[in-house]
Amino acid sequence: MALERVQKILAQAGLGSRRACEKLIDEGRVSVNGKTISLGAKADPRIDEIRVDGNQVGKPEKKVYIAVNKPRNMLSLNVSDDDRPSIFDLVKDERHLFPVGRLDFESEGLVLLTNDGEMANQLSHPRYEHDKEYEVRVTRKPDDEQLTIWRRGVVLEDGYRTLPAQVEVKSFTKNGAWLIIMLREGKNRQIRRTGLRIGLPVRQIRRVRIGPIWLGKLQPGHFRYLRPDEINALKEYVS
Numbered sequence: 710m711a712l713e714r715v716q717k718i719l720a721q722a723g724l725g726s727r728r729a730c731e732k733l734i735d736e737g738r739v740s741v742n743g744k745t746i747s748l749g750a751k752a753d754p755r756i757d758e759i760r761v762d763g764n765q766v767g768k769p770e771k772k773v774y775i776a777v778n779k780p781r782n783m784l785s786l787n788v789s790d791d792d793r794p795s796i797f798d799l800v801k802d803e804r805h806l807f808p809v810g811r812l813d814f815e816s817e818g819l820v821l822l823t824n825d826g827e828m829a830n831q832l833s834h835p836r837y838e839h840d841k842e843y844e845v846r847v848t849r850k851p852d853d854e855q856l857t858i859w860r861r862g863v864v865l866e867d868g869y870r871t872l873p874a875q876v877e878v879k880s881f882t883k884n885g886a887w888l889i890i891m892l893r894e895g896k897n898r899q900i901r902r903t904g905l906r907i908g909l910p911v912r913q914i915r916r917v918r919i920g921p922i923w924l925g926k927l928q929p930g931h932f933r934y935l936r937p938d939e940i941n942a943l944k945e946y947v948s
Contacts, residue, residue, distance in 0.1 A: 712751040715739060718759060722766050723805040726830030738762050770804055774940050775822040776922060780929040785811045785820050796820060800932050809833055810841060810919045813898050818843070818916030819924040822932075831947040832920065838872070838893040839946070842918035845900055847909040848885045851878065855907050859890075863903045869896065871903060885912070920946045 719730035719739070733739050734748050740760045741752045752759055759766040777796050779785055784795040785808050793814070800806070800822060807829035809821035823829055832839055859876045875891040890900060904911040917924045921942040927933060935943070 712753055715741065715746060715750050715752050715759065716748070718752060718754050719761065719766060720826045721770070721772075722754075722768075723770050723824040723826060724761065724766070726826045728830065729826070733761055770824050772825045772940075773802065773804060773806075773823060774825070774828075774935040774943065775800060775802070775806070775932055776924070776927060776935060777820045777822060777932040778924060778927045778929050779812055779817055779820050781815055781817045784814060796822070796932075799930060807833075810895070810916065812914075812916060813901075816914040816916070817929060818914070819919055819922065819927075820916075821919055821922065828943065828947060832943075835894055837947070839920050840891055840893050840918075841895065841916060841920075843890045843892070843900060844879065844915045844917055845888045845890050845904075845911055846882070846885060846913040847888060847904055848912050849909055850881060850884070850886055851888070851909055855909055858907050859903060859909075863906050865896075865899075865902050865906060871896070871899060 716727050716730040716734060719725070719733065720727045724730055724733070731748055734746060734750070737745050738761055739746055741750060742758050754768055777800060779796050784791065784793055787795055787797040796808070804824040806822040806824055807826060809823065809829050809832045810819065812818065812820060821832070831837055856876055856878070860874055862871045862873050864870045872892070872894050877889045879887040879889050892899070900914055901911045922935065922939055
């Protein structure tokens with residue numbers, strides 16, 4: 710193995726995104742063979758002793774990519790001081806996994822988990838504007854004006870204007886409708902807040918796609934490891 714930048718080695722070992730690992734180096738918390746390093750240093754993880762805060766970093770973990778169908782009333786984060794159930798109770802994997810595509814407690818659907826910190830950051834950071842698709846049930850039948858407003862962007866109660874979105878009616882229910890919504894951002898409870906803002910209260914949210922990865926027939930409360938072709942599609946998507 711050729712020498713690699715230490716921040717890349719740390720990210721591959723599951724210590725965070727490459728940018729977060731660069732910060733560890735800038736803060737003087739990383740050493741190679743007993744010497745504190747600066748940004749730009751390289752090492753060979755097979756033979757060099759790399760430590761963060763005095764703790765030795767093992768060999769880079771094998772990358773894993775997991776699709777989870779988060780049920781309603783479950784957290785998509787691992788919060789130590791919150792006793793509510795979490796998707797990390799479903800996925801028993803000893804590796805340090807990052808959630809991609811967090812959902813609020815009441816929402817359901819696709820969340821990705823991975824120990825690939827760099828990819829998790831690329832898929833999660835707002836500046837990349839990756840698309841996510843949702844099935845959304847509203848409690849009133851939308852009219853053309855409401856759909857047009859949602860599509861072009863809505864000013865929320867805090868003054869933030871949402872990006873344009875793709876919004877289509879999938880089907881009508883007795884009192885409302887199911888919508889297909891594709892977003893390129895993910896502000897906190899954005900769909901629910903937008904619906905309330907324009908007079909379409911949201912009853913149910915199910916995410917069905919993140920980038921090239923679809924929820925498919927995965928049942929609520931279940932998970933699966935992504936296939937090699939799906940992993941390749943993800944890597945091409947973020948490149």
